[in-house]
């Protein structure tokens with residue numbers, strides 16, 4: 001641009017840039033502390049959908065190109081299909097196990113939604129699993145597996161092969177009361193293992209129970225620039241608000257680097273691709289070029305000897321279609337947006353500093369492959385950072401940088417639709433909360449002040465806050 005070289009313009013531009021920068025800095029610091037949003041029901045920006053049916057989490061983002069839409073439906077079929085024992089005539093879907101938790105992704109993420117803990121003794125888990133590890137780490141700072149049972153407890157296996165054992169879930173109950181005297185009860189899960197088929201568990205095993213989360217808007221979350229997350233981080237609580245989010249840094253197998261983690265309850269997965277390959281490997285027993293080894297521990301000999309379904313069992317092309325599918329599941333619009341209760345509820349949400357972690361607004365940058373997801377103003381209500389949530393929620397199992405008390409702020413978009421999609425209302429990483437009120441009451445650590453302020457609210461303010469959450 002030759003005109004920039006004409007002399008009189010230069011100082012003017014420099015001056016303008018300086019003013020602009022000053023404004024940008026001022027604006028950034030205000031935005032960081034207050035994080036108010038221009039209210040909009042379009043939680044997923046231009047890719048928001050208007051669907052309030054049980055299929056609300058299973059729709060493609062509007063604006064996909066024709067080819068992307070085609071791949072979306074192929075990815076969808078890989079996500080929903082049951083994998084079968086190898087060898088089978090349908091080589092594109094054989095290779096299940098030998099050890100596995102479920103036969104399809106969809107059996108844990110029913111309608112791309114939320115899993116839950118078993119409701120009674122002996123009910124087979126739907127979207128509930130337990131991670132295992134030892135105190136030691138590998139050279140990438142990743143957890144080392146339990147020697148006999150691996151990194152995840154698998155309660156299913158192919159015929160002729162013993163499964164690892166049974167999961168047992170009990171609860172202990174805690175009573176409490178709001179400032180106005182209204183009582184509440186919380187339940188804390190206690191997980192144990194029974195009928196173990198591969199010897200003793202390591203006496204110092206770390207075990208962490210998790211439910212699978214709703215899978216909407218993941219590509220948008222992946223497209224939030226890393227610089228934005230680092231700007232929100234406040235590891236030493238420099239602003240003194242008691243809240244000190246920090247990114248998890250995790251190992252990216254594709255580039256062999258430590259990068260910011262975004263997915264999973266502890267942000268232990270850097271990309272949708274790696275999260276997907278890991279799910280195929282650990283949950284279904286399907287190998288890929290990213291995780292080519294069968295998921296068998298050294299003592300599981302029958303598992304190691306079993307026939308595999310190709311090397312790898314899912315081809316890169318198909319894996320990438322599942323990634324495209326997960327990247328472009330649309331976010332449903334906020335409902336009852338103009339309802340007075342919902343509007344007041346959002347005000348309470350901000351007054352209680354819930355939005356210090358559940359940050360409402362971000363701008364996506366360029367999505368590397370799906371242009372519809374680029375440059376969107378989105379409202380996921382998360383900072384994707386780790387926060388110490390206190391002893392009550394602790395699993396005491398570190399994961400990369402995350403301590404045993406730290407969890408990633410989960411996005412709240414779609415949270416009010418889970419009951420419609422999945423016909424339950426269990427929340428938090430292990431589904432211990434039976435409703436949204438209990439989910440808030442479990443907040444501790446950095447969120448203790450917010451939680452205490454919640455218990456001080458009048459019944460009608462509590463109701464408005466819940467109405468707001470239910471509208472998301």
Ligand code: HEC
Pocket residue numbers: 079101102103104105106107108109115126127128129210211212213214215218262263264265266272275276279280283284322326
């Ligand atoms: C046995 C149940 C189960 C199966 C089967 C399962 N998942 Fe999951 N999924 C989970 C759980 C539990 C989590 C949370 C894991 C964590 O935080 O460590 C999860 C998390 C995820 C996430 C991250 C979501 C987020 O918001 O961070 C993605 C993506 C995902 N699963 C995709 C898949 C795909 C693809 C498949 C099939 C290959 C699959 N899952 C199969 C239980 C399951």
Ligand code: HEC
Pocket residue numbers: 243265349352353354355356357358387389393407408409410411412415426427428429430436439440443446447450451454469
């Ligand atoms: C210090 C950060 C922080 C603050 C402040 C905070 N949260 Fe959270 N919130 C989290 C984290 C982290 C989790 C996940 C904890 C877990 O699953 O163990 C969570 C979970 C939730 C969940 C359940 C989400 C799910 O997917 O199951 C809801 C609902 C929620 N928060 C609402 C609120 C409300 C309302 C407030 C204000 C009263 C609030 N939070 C304040 C960090 C925070």
